[in-house]
Amino acid sequence: DHALYMAKAAGRGRAELDGGGSSELSRDLAAALAAGDVHVHFQPVVDLPSGRMTGVEALVRWTHPRLGPVSPERFVAVAEENGLIAALGEQVLRTAVTQLTPLRLAAGGSLGLGINVSGRELCDPGYPTRVRAVLEESGWPASDVVLEVTESLLEGQSSAAVAALHVLRAGGLRIAIDDFGTGYSSLSRLDTLPVDILKFDSSFIATIATSPRRAQMLESMVGMAGALGLSVVAEGVETDAQDAVLKRVGCTYAQGWLYGRPIPATELVAPRDLAYATVLR
Ligand code: C2E
Ligand code: MG
Ligand code: MG
Ligand code: MG
Numbered sequence: 001d002h003a004l005y006m007a008k009a010a011g012r013g014r015a016e017l018d019g020g021g022s023s024e025l026s027r028d029l030a031a032a033l034a035a036g037d038v039h040v041h042f043q044p045v046v047d048l049p050s051g052r053m054t055g056v057e058a059l060v061r062w063t064h065p066r067l068g069p070v071s072p073e074r075f076v077a078v079a080e081e082n083g084l085i086a087a088l089g090e091q092v093l094r095t096a097v098t099q100l101t102p103l104r105l106a107a108g109g110s111l112g113l114g115i116n117v118s119g120r121e122l123c124d125p126g127y128p129t130r131v132r133a134v135l136e137e138s139g140w141p142a143s144d145v146v147l148e149v150t151e152s153l154l155e156g157q158s159s160a161a162v163a164a165l166h167v168l169r170a171g172g173l174r175i176a177i178d179d180f181g182t183g184y185s186s187l188s189r190l191d192t193l194p195v196d197i198l199k200f201d202s203s204f205i206a207t208i209a210t211s212p213r214r215a216q217m218l219e220s221m222v223g224m225a226g227a228l229g230l231s232v233v234a235e236g237v238e239t240d241a242q243d244a245v246l247k248r249v250g251c252t253y254a255q256g257w258l259y260g261r262p263i264p265a266t267e268l269v270a271p272r273d274l275a276y277a278t279v280l281r
Contacts (some may be wrong), residue, residue, distance in 0.1 A: 021067050025075055026082045028064060033087055038062045040095045041262035045112060045233060045255050048247050053269075055112020057148070057255060058096040059262045060088070079119040089121045090130050097138040099265035104140070113147045116178065117151040123160040128167045142172035146197060149175065151183030154193065162193065167195045176233070181221075191228060198225050202236020202256070209241035219249040226250075 032038050042056035060076070063069045079085040093115055121127055135142055147168060154161055154177075165175050176197035177190075181204040200218070207214040220257040225232045234246050237256030246254055 021064075024067070024162065025064065025070060025078045027097060028081070029062075029075060029079060029088075032062060032064075033084065033091060038088065039264070040092055041257055042100070042265055044136045044260040044267055044268070045114065045253055046259045048243070048252060048254055053260075054086060054253065055114065055144075055146075056100070056268065057114035057262075058092055058116070060092050060116075061262075073111040076118055080118055083122045085118055085126055086126065087129070089115075089117065089127075093134050094132065094138070097134060100268075101138065101140070103268055104144070105267065110141070110144055111262040112146060113140070114142055114148050114176065116148045119161065120146075122149060122153065123162050126163060128171065131168065131173070132171060143174065146174045146176050148178040148199065150178050155183060155273065169196075171180060179235075197231045197233060199201070199233045200236050200251075203235050203244075205234050205242055205256075206238075208245045209239060215245050215249065218245070218251070222249050222251050227259070243272055 016083075029038075039061045041059050041061050043059060044053040045055040045057060046052060047054045060072045061069070062072075062075055071132065076085070079088045081158065096113055096115065100111060100113065117127075131145075131147075132142075132198050134140075146222070147165075149161070149165070168174055174196040175194055176199050177193075177195055179201040181201045182197045198221075200221070204214070204218070209219050222232055231253065232251050233253040233255060234242075234251050235255050237243055237246065237254045237258045242256075243254070243258055
C-alpha cells in the first residue's frame with residue numbers, strides 16, 4: 001500500500017545517505033549470528049559507597065568483515081527492521097548467562113545482569129516466554145536480570161510494551177528505564193509504569209560536575225526516586241569530579257569508563273574478592 005511504499009522509499013533514502021551499508025548489514029547480520037560472530041561485552045555496575053562491582057550490563061558487539069566495527073545502535077535498528085531482533089536478543093541473553101555463570105557463582109550466587117531490550121523485541125508476544133526459557137535452562141535467577149528499556153520506547157508503543165513489562169516483572173525480572181532524562185516521561189506517568197530502576201543518561205551526568213543547577217536537579221531526582229522506591233544508576237561516569245557529586249547526592253550505583261569499560265567476560269574479576277574500582281583504575 002501507499003504508506004508502506006513511502007516508508008520503504010524513505011528507508012532506502014537513509015541507507016544511501018549513510019554510506020549505503022544498511023542493506024549490506026541487513027544481509028550479513030543473519031550469517032554473523034549463525035556463525036557466532038556477534039559477541040557480547042560487559043560493563044561493570046559499581047555500588048558507589050563500597051566501590052564494588054554488583055553487576056554488569058551486556059552490550060552487543062559486531063565487527064563486519066568489510067565495514068569494520070558497527071555501532072550496536074545501528075545494527076539493532078537493522079535487526080528490528082529485518083526481523084532478526086528476536087534471534088539477536090535471544091543470543092545476547094544466552095551468551096551473557098552462559099559466559100557469566102562462573103562469575104555469578106564466584107560472587108556468591110548473585111550478580112546483576114542488565115540486558116537492553118528494543119521496542120519490537122519487547123512487543124513480540126513470544127518475548128517473555130523466550131526469556132523465561134533461557135533463564136530456566138541456565139539456572140540464572142530471574143531477580144538478577146534487569147531489562148533496560150528506554151523512555152521513548154514506552155511513549156511510542158505504550159500498551160503492548162507496558163503489558164509485556166508487567167508480565168516479565170511478575171516473573172521476577174526487574175525493569176530499568178534506560179537513558180532516563182532524555183525523554184518526556186512525566187512523574188505521574190513514571191509512577192504508573194512497572195519500573196524498579198532509573199538509569200540517568202550520560203548526557204545528564206556529563207553536566208553535574210560543572211553545573212550546580214544540574215547537581216541540584218540530580219539530588220532532587222535521587223530523592224524522588226527514593227521516595228518512589230526506585231534504585232538509581234548513573235551512566236557514563238568519566239571523571240572523579242562526577243563520582244564525587246554522585247556520592248554526595250546519595251546516588252547508589254554507577255557505570256562508566258571511570259570504573260571500567262565494556263570488556264569480554266573472561267576479563268571480568270569476581271566481585272567478592274576484589275574492590276573492583278581499585279583494581280581496574
Ligand atoms: P545504553 O544501554 O544506554 O548503553 C550505554 C552506552 O554507553 C554503551 O554504548 C556504552 O559502551 C557506553 N558507555 C559506557 N560508559 C561510558 C562512558 O563513561 N563514556 C561514554 N562516552 N560512553 C560510555 P554502546 O555499547 O555503543 O551501546 C549503545 C546502545 O546500543 C546502548 O545504549 C543500547 O541502547 C544499545 N544496545 C547495546 N547492546 C544492545 C543489545 O544487546 N540489545 C539491544 N536491543 N540494544 C543494545
Ligand atoms: Mg542500557
Ligand atoms: Mg543508557
Ligand atoms: Mg543509550
